[in-house]
Amino acid sequence: MGSILSRALAALVALGFAASPAAAQTDDYPRRAITLIVPFAAGGPTDVISRIISDYMSRSLGQSIVIENTLGAGGTTASTRAARATPDGYTIEMGHMGTHAASVALYPNLAYKPDVDFAPIGLVAGTPVLILAKKDFPPNDLKAFVTYVKGNVATLNMAHAGVGSVSFTTCLLLNSILGVKPTSVPFNGTGPALTALIAGQVDYMCDQIVNVVQQVQAGQIKGYAIGTPERSPALPNVPTSREAGLPEFQAQAWNALFAPKDTPQPIVDKLTGALDKALDDEQTRKRLLELGSVLPGKAERGQQALAALVRREIDRWTPIIKAANPTD
16 A cells, blocks of 8 residues: 555656646746737737737736737638647737638638637737728719619729738628629738728728728728717727718628637636737727727627627628629
8 A cells, every 4th residue: 555655656756846847937927028920010090909919918017019910811821821830829819800700701711710710818809890992993982882883893893901800801791782793802911901092903802990090081092881889989080880871791800819729728818918908008099999899898808709799790790791703
C-alpha cells in the first residue's frame, strides 16, 4: 500500500512540474507582441476600428499589438488563418458580420465554422451602413434613387469589398429589395472601393459609417439613407431608411475580437478585460463615436454576448443571402 501511495504522490508531483510551464505562460501573458489580423485593406472601416481599439489595448496589456491586413475572399482568407493559428493568445482577429455570419451562406465550402472554431473575446462596435453614390449621381433623395436604379440598372455598377464583405452583403440586401442586379465591381477592401466611388469610377455602394463621415460631409459622395432605426449623430442630416421611404433596408454591421478556439481561458479573459477597459476609456470612446460607431453597453459586451450575437447573425443573414442567390 505504501509503495502504491508513493507512486501516486510521485505522479502528482510530476504532473505539477509538467503543468507549471504552461501555467507560467498563462500567468505572465502577454510576454511579446500580439498579432491582430484584419481581414481587409488598410484604411477600411474594420482597419480603422482595429487601430483605435488596439492602441488602448496595447497600453493596457503592456505589449504592442501589430496589425496585419490579410486580404482575400471577402475576409474569409484572414479568418481561416486566424482559426488555424496557434491558440496561445498571440494571434487574434478583428472579425465582423461578413466573416462571422454572412460567410456561412456565401461560401458553401467555408474552411471554418464561425460559431465553433473561435473563442469570442468581445464585441467592439456596431457600424451602421449607408446607401451611397458618386457625387454626380442624378438622384437627390432615396425615392429618386430607387426609381433611377430600377430604370437604369443595365448601365449601372455597384462597388464592394469582395464577396462576403459587409459592403457586398448589405448591398445584396438593397438590390434584393429593389429587384435589380447591377454590374458588380469587387475591390480588395472597402477603402479602395470608396476611392473609386469618390473618383466617379463606380455608381453606388453600401458602406459602414466609420469609413464615410468626412466624405459625405464634404460632398465628395452622396449619402441617401442610413439603415438603422435612428439617425446617427455623426451624420445627422442623413435620414434613416424608414424616413426616406425604404424601411425594409435595415443594415448595421459590427466588429468583434476573436481568438482561435482552445486558447486558454485565462488568456481570453485577459483580452476581454483589456477590451472592456478600452471601451470605457473616454478618449477611445470619443474617437469611435466621431466615426459614427455604436458602442456596446455593458450587457452587450463579453464572450457570451458575442457568441450569442454570432449565432443570431448567422440565422439572420443565411436566408437573406440564399433568397438573393448571388452569382458573383
